[in-house]
Each structure stands twice: as structure tokens, then as C-alpha cells.
Amino acid sequence: MLKTFTSSRLVAYILGLGLFFLSAGNLFAQPANDNLCNAVSLTLDASCNGVPNGNNTSATAQSGEPLASCYVGGPNSAWFSFVAPASGLVSITTDFLIGTNDDTEIALYDLPGGDCNNLASLVELGCSQDIDFFNYLSTISTTPVTPGATYYVSVSGWNGTEGTFCIVVNSIVSPVNDTLCDAIPLTVGGGCAGTPNGDNTGAIAEAGEPVASCYVGGTNSVWYSFVAPASGFVSLSTDFLIGTNGDTEIALYELPGGNCANPSSLVELACDQDGGNIVDFNSVITSATVTPGNTYYVSVSGWNGTEGSFCIEVTESVPPANDDLCDAVQLTPGAVCSGTTALPLMLRWK
Numbered sequence: 001m002l003k004t005f006t007s008s009r010l011v012a013y014i015l016g017l018g019l020f021f022l023s024a025g026n027l028f029a030q031p032a033n034d035n036l037c038n039a040v041s042l043t044l045d046a047s048c049n050g051v052p053n054g055n056n057t058s059a060t061a062q063s064g065e066p067l068a069s070c071y072v073g074g075p076n077s078a079w080f081s082f083v084a085p086a087s088g089l090v091s092i093t094t095d096f097l098i099g100t101n102d103d104t105e106i107a108l109y110d111l112p113g114g115d116c117n118n119l120a121s122l123v124e125l126g127c128s129q130d131i132d133f134f135n136y137l138s139t140i141s142t143t144p145v146t147p148g149a150t151y152y153v154s155v156s157g158w159n160g161t162e163g164t165f166c167i168v169v170n171s172i173v174s175p176v177n178d179t180l181c182d183a184i185p186l187t188v189g190g191g192c193a194g195t196p197n198g199d200n201t202g203a204i205a206e207a208g209e210p211v212a213s214c215y216v217g218g219t220n221s222v223w224y225s226f227v228a229p230a231s232g233f234v235s236l237s238t239d240f241l242i243g244t245n246g247d248t249e250i251a252l253y254e255l256p257g258g259n260c261a262n263p264s265s266l267v268e269l270a271c272d273q274d275g276g277n278i279v280d281f282n283s284v285i286t287s288a289t290v291t292p293g294n295t296y297y298v299s300v301s302g303w304n305g306t307e308g309s310f311c312i313e314v315t316e317s318v319p320p321a322n323d324d325l326c327d328a329v330q331l332t333p334g335a336v337c338s339g340t341t342a343l344p345l346m347l348r349w350k
Helices: 007-027
Strands: 079-081 087-092 105-112 123-128 137-143 150-157 168-171 222-227 233-237 248-254 267-272 284-289 294-302 313-316
Touching: 087 105, 105 137, 123 137, 123 150, 248 284
Parallel strands: none
Antiparallel strands: 079 150, 087 137, 087 168, 105 123, 105 150, 222 294, 233 284, 233 313, 248 267, 248 294
């Protein structure tokens, strides 16, 4: 026997069905900033104070939206915007233990013409998927921008990952020795005394600056100089338990003609990425040959954009008297070493 609805039951059924679909619609609603024209404006240097300020749950790719170069699985992005600071440098990060999206992807865009309905005109300036092998959040390191201009940031999730997150845009002031002409003089033999004497946070490559042969991920270097000692040999090191940059890269250069405004004329003499013994990923250049009295330049960068403070030292390397074949020390047959006297590097006998 078929059941029949009374009028009151029918009304209740219809209302219940409507409430179900309304709830389902709210559950799967797209974020308010799912489209570029609805980008949420971010205040520079504003922290999240422990509370997520973004959510890409149910976000979709807008018609014409570009797929950022580092994104995997297509964009399910929410959009943000900011006005570039007077310094002309920013960094952007989701690297916080805030929110439920633990595998973000972020991309920075310029929008020439300013038409938010024309997504094809977006120009990618930077992209980040994973900070490292163990951290799936995202950071775009120091990037040049035009002061006062508006830029856009897409926040997506790896292969469709969704959830809440914190997104922060920081204004960056470049280091005082970010350019070759502002290289800080180092005293040969001078130490750090436990305190960092350098920091490449906010450093960028200047026009014409070479990328040293051992550098990975471009160069975000700061510059130093020194006058070569009488021996004609120097060693350089950042291999100290000092500072926050634990993955440096260093390069030694001469500058024929001495014109610091022309960094393209630099000639690389030596380069090291991971030669450290105290800190494996720090850097050491050993016994480089230099001309006594001449000025040389040192670039200190970070692997793949690594930033932070460090100690850089230049020491004189005095070779032993018998470092060359013609200076070989003559040994007497039958003679033995006494005490802890070390054997010479080059020996000859009759």
C-alpha cells in the first residue's frame, strides 16, 4: 500500500529538502577570492597572529587562469593582492604552523594593464611549491617589484590539496653590500669572534652580475673585498657555527681594470658550495693564488636562494718552504725522524 503525504507532511518534506541543498551548497561554496578580480588585499608585514587568513577549499581554476610553472595537478587557487613597498623588494610565504593546508603552492604575478578580467596578461615573477624535502609549505624569496604597483598572489594546493593557511608578504630592505661597488672590506686574518659579519637576507643579483660556476639557483649574493697578502696565497671560509645561513656558496674574483660598476668584467678564480667540515653545507676555498697588494672580491650567496647571517673570514696561507719541486729538501740516507717532526712535502735523496 502506497503511503500518502498530508499537506503538512509535504510542506515539511519540501522545507527539509531545501535546507539540505542549502547546507550542501554552503559546504562546497567557492572562496570569495576564487577569482582574480576578487583578490583579497594583504597588508605588508602583517602577521596572522595564529589565525589563518586564507582558504582554498573548493577553489577552482578560473577561465583563462594560467598554470604557474611550479604547480602540480592544476590550480585550485585563491587570490591575494598587495601594493609594493618603497624598497622595491618583497618575500612571500605560507611557512607557518597555521591552518589545515600543509602542502601549498604560491605564485607571484604582475598584471600589466591592470585588467583583472584578462588573466592571459598575467606575468609570473616567482613560484614556490616546497621549501625543502621535509617542508611542503611555500616561500618566494626576495623578488624585485616596482614601488607603488599592485601585484597578485595565487595560493593553490599540490595536486588539489585544500584547506586553510596563512599567507604573509614581507617588505625587504636589501643589504648595504648587495652591489659590487658597496663591497665591505675584510682584513686578512681578521676573525668573527663568534658574531656574524655578514647577512644575505634580501640580496639580489645586480645587473651584469655573473653566476659563479658552483652556484645553484642563481645568485642572492653580498660582496666583500680584501687586499692580497705578501705570501700570495689566501683561504676563505664560511665554515663556522655562527649565523643562520647554513648553506652558503662563495666565489673569489679579480676585477681587471678595477671598475666596480662593470661586474660583467669579473674573472672567477675559485668557487665552493659545500666544502665545509664543521657545517657540511657551508663553504671553504683553500690556498687560492693571488697577487700581493692587489684587491680581490668575494661573493657570498645561498644555495637555491638560502638567506641568513654568516661569518666570512679570509686568512693568509703560507706554503711550506719545499712546496715546489726545485725547493725539495735533501734527506740523508739512514737518518730518522725524531720527536714529532713531520716529513716534508717534497723530498729528494742521493
